[in-house]
Amino acid sequence: MLDIKDLASWLPMDVVKLYEVEGIKEFYPPQAEAIERGLLEGRNMLLAMPTASGKTLLAELAMLLVAFQGKRSLYIVPLRALASEKFDSFRKFKHLGVKIGISTGDFDKKDERLGRNQIIIATSEKADSLIRNGVSWIKDLSVLIVDELHLLNSPDRGPTLEMVITKLLRLNPDLQIIGLSATIANGLELADWLGAELVTSDWRPITLREGVICCGRVIFPDGEASLDIRRDDALELVRDTLAQQAQILIFENSRRNAEAMAVKLISEVTSSDPELKALSLRILSTGESEIARKLAECISRGVAFHHAGLLPEQRRLVEQGFRKNKIRAIASTPTLAAGLNLPARRVLIRSYKRYESGQGMVPISVIEYRQMAGRAGRPGLDPYGESFLIAKNNSEMHELMEHYILGSPEDIWSKLASESALRTHLLATIASDFVSSRETLKEFISTTFYAHQQDPWNLDSTIERVLTFLVTKGMIVDDLLPTSLGVLVSRLYIDPLSAVIMMETLREKTRSSDLTLMHLITMTPDMDLLYIQAADHWIEEFIDDHNEELNREENYDWLLREVKTTNMLMDWISEVKEEIIGNRYRINPGDIRRVVETAEWLMHSLAQISKHLDLGLTYRAEQLAQRIHYGAGPDLLILLELKGIGRVRARKLHQAGYTNLEKLKKADPAEIGRLIGLKMAQKVMLQLKNEEI
DSSP, X not given: OOBGGGGGGTSOHHHHHHHHHTTOOBOOHHHHHHHHTTGGGTOOEEEEOOTTSSXXXXXXXXXXXXXXXXXXXXXXXXXHHHHHHHHHHHGGGGGGTOOEEEEOSOXXXXXXXXXXXXXXXXXXXXXXXXXXXXOGGGGGEEEEEETTGGGGGOTTTHHHHHHHHHHHHHHXXXXXXXXXXXXXXXXXXXXXHHTOEEEEOOOOSSOEEEEEEETTEEEETTEEEEOOOSSOHHHHHHHHHHHTTOOEEEEOSSHHHHHHHHHXXXXXXXXXXXHHHHHHHHHHTTOOOHHHHHHHHHHHTTEEEEOTTSOHHHHXXXXXXHHTTOSOEEXXXXXXXXXXXXXXXEEEESOSEEXXXXXXXXXXXXXXXXXXXXXXXXXXXXXXXXXXXXXXXXHHHHHHIIIIISSOOOOOOOOTTOHHHHHHHHHHHHHTTSOSXXXXXXXXXXXXXXXXXXOGGGGHHHHHHHHHHHHHTTSBOTTSOBOHHHHHXXXXXXXXXXXXXXXXXXXXXXOOOHHHHHHHHHTSTXXXXXXXOTTOTHHHHHHHHTTTTSOOOSOHHHHHHHHHHHHHXXXXXXXXXXXXXXXXXXXXXXXXXXXXXXXXXXXXXXXXXXXXXXXXXXXXXXXXXXXXXXXXXXXXXXXXXXXXXXXXXXXXHHHTTOOSHHHHHTSOHHHHHHHHOHHHHHHHHHHHHHTOO
């Protein structure tokens, strides 16, 4: 057995002591195997190991080893929330003299400052943008950690992740790559592509029992037990879990079901914990929306819901409360299973089907099931973990047992072949000087995971269509050299088709209002549009009334969604309250935030394209981007430069006559305090005095 003290052969004793303080005395068997097979000698590794079996610790050791040699590591994660979680976790290394950096936003920034850190955490999209923008330190990486490597299989994230890995290996031939995943069936194929050792194991520090609840019974592969069901199987399981002083995660297939389940659970949990009351008040302080009030009420009773409609700060508070064992049960959509470290004694998957646009309700993959089931069992806290599916009858029970519990996860397949993915990534590859001819392009493509799995010539016709498009639209020339426009579009991190829509629409419009420009960015493939619902009959009337200002759109169904999204954004920059926007468009605060972030990025891109092509709309688009950022009118932008001043405080100051910074400098601090609060007034006056803005 390999003890933690044995690390002294590779790392300083301070590192050994750090892990000893955390209670780690010896390595788990799969951890020991990875170290014995060369993890700390620079060997590439694919670690296909269950949740909680210690993959992250192995990644930490590899990064610390090179950090003490003055070298850098990049840790790639799929989600911003996961990046923040890793950043908080890795900060324990600061007292060892290891600097930690994180970057998840602003895709057109170069971020050279990140190179001052030994460990850098980024999403795959941000890592892609760093490569496109040519940051110097990206060529000096020693270790690359890819968390949730199975997401190569994702149609959305897979192509970007695959291209990032391919490019980083090309830029850094001696790079050590360590892939982490709990669910990879074709691990040998992936390891072969990466030139990596495959360490695969089913070992877990805590036994996981997987079963199906059916007709009052809990059926496991090796037997069954009875469940006293009086009303609702899920409620009975929760009641039994809470009676054991344990925690439970309940995965629902929709946001509405997650919220409804959490509300149901309120009657099952009795808690007067003052920390829950404080947590509930912190939720209310994040916004005056109906969903915030509902979540606060649930949390005050020790339960919660968790989904993408919540604001990031709301999700973080729920996660913190659960980790501290204050929140006993969370009803969540499957987003919670995507890598976040939130284990529980039990996991209940209430529905194994979910809605897919154009397909209706479809079964989840075995990979996704394993991600959810793997949350069961808290190391050091639980004697075991249990996960359950629910079946309506014996036939369904046998089907679930065979397919999910006893079945194998699906193979990981490259998703690089889609035309939309290739359109974006081929331009970036050409603009970043990775290739300069069709021959070098083919050679580059031959190093991708797609080419490793399938004949790369299958891509030829798609690649030719994409190259013809890029040449025709002026982003590259025939000999595969980028134009200045192509370089700009690549660095802005937008789909080349988005840029084409912007350019061609602006060129055919003689006059453009704010509404015209806002509608324009919603026409691009980069914008996630709001869905049309039964109560949205007003949209057609709006289209008739504003036909001259709106842009030409051939597809009327798309036009309806574009105009709804445009109106939401116009309300946002008109300072309509978030709660009113949420009710008017039937969306959650988290949805508002995501649409706003995307719109700001696209409007900024529109300004840059206008500037590059001298289209005459640069100032207006840039001002609109600022207004989208703050959710405010143009008259507040000067005041909003002050730190801590949001649109509500800025409007109060403006209405009181403090319309610019000069007037604020001359103001009575006591009067400003009455308007925006004494502490904030002091901060504002200090900023003005120090001329920090």
